[in-house]
Amino acid sequence: MKNRIATYFVLLFCVFFAGSALAEDRKGPEIGKKAPDFTLVDASGKKHTLSEYEGKYVILEWLNHDCPFVVKHYATGNMQMLQEKYRDMGVKWFSIISSAPGKQGYLEPDEAKKVTRDKKAKPTAVLLDPDGKAGRAYDARVTPHMYIIDPDGMLRYMGAIDDRPTANHADVEGARNFVSEALDLLLAGQSVEVTSHQPYGCTVKY
Template sequence: MKKFLKSMFTGLALLGLAAPTHAKEPRIGQKAPNFTLQDVRGQKRSLSDFKGQYVVLEWTNPDCPFVRKHYDSGNMPALQKEMTAKGVVWLAIASSAKGKQGYYEPSAWEKILREKKSAPTALLRDPAGTVGRMYGAKTTPHMFVIDPEGLLLYKGAIDDKPSTDPDDVATAKNYVRAALEEALSGKPVTTSDTSAYGCSVKY
């Protein structure tokens, strides 16, 4: 019995060591960390370039079935068009590492964006995963909304229907649209923190 307890405690000690420390990801109401990445034309874009505007960050991977659901149904492009028309900056970010699903060279990205009728302000490439990890991006899609002062207003899922079924889009509550509509009309954001759903980011 003693031996058992001993081995049990050794196991437990190991488990304890493996426990992660506190998360460093940005929190709602806090400053969204600045970053600089290249878009598909090689132009450098920094979050700080867009001070004074609402900014949406959308983690994406065109080959993920959850992302495909929101592009094939037209949901994501429609929201991108609607919000950029209202002056919102929309940055789609691809954090797939080279050799992993969703990694594309800039020229291939231009074609994908056209085919998907994607309409972000810019598609930023993050193959090192630095910005993805900085924001704690776990899934594609994983959405963040930043206010004109650079504070994080919303993080989490695109909507409340965690599925790959395009038919669910029609009945889903889109959290990003809701947060932006509230913020743009000067109201506090009702739902600011949800659990993102999707494929894992292919770091």
Template sequence: MPITRRLVAASLSLVALAPSLVHAAPAPAFTAKDIDGKTRSLAEFKGKVVVLEFVNEGCPYVKKHYSGNMQGLQQAATADGVVWLSVASSAPGKQGYFADGAAARTWLDAKGAKPTTLLLDSDGAIATAYKAKTTPHMYVIDRSGALVYQGAIDDVPSAKVEDIKTAKNYVAAALADVKAGRKVAVAYSQPYGCAVKYKDA
């Protein structure tokens, strides 16, 4: 079996085991330091649409989407008033760990990434609260603070860049539904990617 297919199969077998959060329930509160050392919280963004993107810079699936797809989505969303929070939850010594905000900023700048900010979550507190399973794992929170989308970024679970152009982007679709005042058509999808690198994983 090719390496990419083995990676996908392993990821999907992992994510199927853990339950997701309750749809339309209040999104779990959190507090964390961002790359500038500032304490940020979900409460700070009350009344705004928020995207959470769990990220691991060493993951092949993250690298796929950071070939330009994720940056474009970030830029379009933030230009529309959406708060985009990338969350780095890899534990010390694990793939994707950022030792400090400077290391995270260096990576963001190198990739031309456009999130509102990146949160340092090396203890896995935010990831645990959201039951994040993979990188990427995406969440959309509406203006009322309700979780209206959780899951994959799109519907093609591969690490191949060429698959992006034919994929349906669930996050873009969810944001469009929220902006239009519609119920999010696809509120949950099975996430795919590398397993979140929790301390005890």
């Protein structure tokens, strides 16, 4: 009898853990809900806390300059164009590097500064997330993985930058860019049509 009760408890325990493991898989931010807050240091050593940017639209871009899918958007000037365009409209743009030290895409602060300059990138800041905490909180899986956060801190878009999941530079032109589409609608006071789209790119090198 005692044995049976013990077995029940063990089973219950297993069910509990199986359940929480599943829940774990589905963790991550949700559209229309509060975006996870974070504090990260940028390439110049300055601290940025997401919640301090309430009142502004914020774009998060997961970044790895050695990833061919990222290269597609920087070599063609597409990413820089978007950064410049929306920053001019008052949007904050953070490029976040979640590569662990020693992994592809990881940059020391000075290197990050230099690469940003060399690529003529125009983000508000390049944020360094070497322990991957912010990346995991957003369930950022690939580079580039894009997120739009509204002035109330709510997540309005997450996923792919556009509808051409390739590394081919020629595919930038004519692609349907979900980020600019969503942001243009939001800035015009309208609701977003595509609020999420399966992201594409290289895996984030946590």
